[in-house]
Amino acid sequence: MNLLSDKSKSLFDSCTFEGNCEIGPSQDKNTFEVALFSGGGFKKYLNVKKVVLKKEAFTDSDTKLLYINDYFSIEESIIEDRFILNKTTIKNLVIAKSLFKSKVELKGDIINDVSIVDSNFDGILDCHGSIFEKFQMIQATLNNFVIFEKVIFGKENTYTSEFETKFIYVTFTNFLNFRETTFHSGLDIKKINFSPDFQPNFLEAKIPNQNTNRETFRIIKKSFDELGNHIEANKFFIEEMKTYRRELKGNKEERWTRLILFLNDLISSFGQSYIKPIGWFLGTTLTYSIIKFFHPKIYKILSDSWYKNYPTLETVSNEINNFAKNILPLSSFLDKSVGIEFISLFFYIIFSILIWQIFIAVKRKVIRE
Numbered sequence: 001m002n003l004l005s006d007k008s009k010s011l012f013d014s015c016t017f018e019g020n021c022e023i024g025p026s027q028d029k030n031t032f033e034v035a036l037f038s039g040g041g042f043k044k045y046l047n048v049k050k051v052v053l054k055k056e057a058f059t060d061s062d063t064k065l066l067y068i069n070d071y072f073s074i075e076e077s078i079i080e081d082r083f084i085l086n087k088t089t090i091k092n093l094v095i096a097k098s099l100f101k102s103k104v105e106l107k108g109d110i111i112n113d114v115s116i117v118d119s120n121f122d123g124i125l126d127c128h129g130s131i132f133e134k135f136q137m138i139q140a141t142l143n144n145f146v147i148f149e150k151v152i153f154g155k156e157n158t159y160t161s162e163f164e165t166k167f168i169y170v171t172f173t174n175f176l177n178f179r180e181t182t183f184h185s186g187l188d189i190k191k192i193n194f195s196p197d198f199q200p201n202f203l204e205a206k207i208p209n210q211n212t213n214r215e216t217f218r219i220i221k222k223s224f225d226e227l228g229n230h231i232e233a234n235k236f237f238i239e240e241m242k243t244y245r246r247e248l249k250g251n252k253e254e255r256w257t258r259l260i261l262f263l264n265d266l267i268s269s270f271g272q273s274y275i276k277p278i279g280w281f282l283g284t285t286l287t288y289s290i291i292k293f294f295h296p297k298i299y300k301i302l303s304d305s306w307y308k309n310y311p312t313l314e315t316v317s318n319e320i321n322n323f324a325k326n327i328l329p330l331s332s333f334l335d336k337s338v339g340i341e342f343i344s345l346f347f348y349i350i351f352s353i354l355i356w357q358i359f360i361a362v363k364r365k366v367i368r369e
Contacts, residue, residue, distance in 0.1 A: 010038035010059050017041070023048045035059045035081075037066070045071035052078045058085055074098050082123070085109065095119050106130055116140055127151050136166040146176045154185030159211040167192045176200040186211025189219055199223040203232065207239070214243040234272050234364065241270045267357050274361035281354040288347045292340070299339045 011034055021042055024030075035055040036048075046068055048057070057079065058066060066088055073094040082102040088109050095116045103123040113134040120140065126147045135153050153165040163185035171193040179201050187207050194200060202220050217240035224233035245261045248254045264270050268277045302317075321341040 010035040012036065012040060013038045015040040016043070017046070018043055020044045021046045023051060025050050039066055041065075041067040041069070042072070043069050045073070047071075047073050047075070048077055049073070049075045050077060052080065054080050056081045057083055079104075100125075121146075132165075134163055136168070137170050138166070138168045139170070141171045141173070142176075143173050145174055146172060148181050149177050149179045150181065151178075152182045152184065153187070154183055156184045158185050159208065160185065161211070164188055164211050172198070172200070174198055178202045178205050180204045182206045183208065183212070187216055188213060190215035192219075194223075199226045202236075203229075209239050209242050209246075212239075212243065214240055214247060217243055230364075238265075238270050238272055241265065267354070268361050271357065271360045271364060274358055277354050277357040277361060281351070281358065284347065284350055284354065291343060295340050302339075 011032070015037070017040070021044075023032075023036060023046075030050055031052040031054060033054050036053065036057050038059045066085075068088060068090045071092045071094070072090050073092075073096070075094070076097045077099075079098065079100045080102065083100055083104045086105055086107045086109065090109065090111045092113045093111050093115070096118060098119045100119070100121045100123060104121060104125045106125075106127045107129055109127075109130040109132075111130065111132050114132045114136070116137040118139045121142045122144060124145045124147070125142055126145075128147055129150045131152045133153075133155055155163045165183050165186065166188045168188070168191050170191075173195045175198045176194070177200075180203070183206065185208075190213055200220075200223050202223065205220075207217075207220070217236050221233045221236040221240060224230070224236065241261060242265065245258060245265070248258045248261070251258075266276075267280055268274070302314075317339065321339060324341040324345040327345065
């Protein structure tokens with residue numbers, strides 16, 4: 001153990017702490033004018049509480065190995081110099097009621113559980129390439145660039161609230177980067193605030209539909225629309241609508257809305273695909289052509305056999321077909337063959353819907369390009 005090493009200019013140089021380590025005020029003095037640690041390790045927990053750090057908490061983090069096996073917390077403290085903790089494995093990281101006045105780096109870290117509560121960051125927060133299995137940030141303000149690029153959040157194939165990435169009552173006043181970020185267990189940003197001058201960057205981010213709320217997808221869609229990236233915006237529009245369907249599941253009062261959403265998704269992926277409605281149109285046309293081809297034979301069989309034995313069936317058939325012929329705006333488009341009027345009306349409505357879906361999808365594609 002080296003104390004106040006001239007080489008590292010830190011309070012503890014390459015020290016290994018076998019037990020719990022606590023950094024706090026002493027004799028009414030809570031300010032540290034020198035750096036705390038340079039390399040070394042903590043086999044149990046490290047707690048920094050109610051202090052002011054004028055210098056770095058960790059120095060030489062890029063050249064000296066540092067490990068924290070268990071729990072690391074910063075509570076009710078002010079960190080005035082930069083805070084660098086890169087390529088470190090930590091079980092739990094807790095930051096509560098603290099202020100970071102300079103740059104914070106948590107790059108390339110592997111942390112099982114991150115909790116940031118009621119804390120402010122005045123400098124850049126850079127978490128590039130880290131892995132956070134559990135992550136929540138609550139009531140925080142970030143006044144500079146925030147970088148979560150290529151970060152992996154959550155636990156693969158696990159869609160529970162415990163592993164969902166949460167930003168709750170968090171204010172971002174500057175640029176926010178989630179580029180190429182993976183959210184394995186879902187994302188919740190419905191209660192965050194963005195500066196109107198800076199739109200978050202979610203380009204190539206991977207966000208599962210499971211365990212992600214509709215408002216989150218709407219916010220991301222809007223951010224891409226504001227940037228003019230309508231291709232990505234439309235991708236998240238689809239996810240927004242799928243989530244809306246999931247939210248309505250089990251709600252009997254909204255069953256017709258669920259049906260419309262289901263059909264919209266089935267026919268054209270909510271207007272995003274023109275290939276699907278064209279395919280449905282061709283398939284429906286083929287089906288109608290087959291029905292028309294066999295209709296004379298089928299109608300003859302019905303007239304010679306079924307209608308004679310079951311006159312009520314003939315009455316019902318005639319009433320349905322007369323109803324179709326009496327719909328004036330559409331009657332001129334119906335097939336004039338006897339007994340096929342209602343079937344013609346049914347397919348005419350389907351053709352109209354499919355043509356409209358093709359038109360909407362092509363229009364959106366032209367606008368995007």
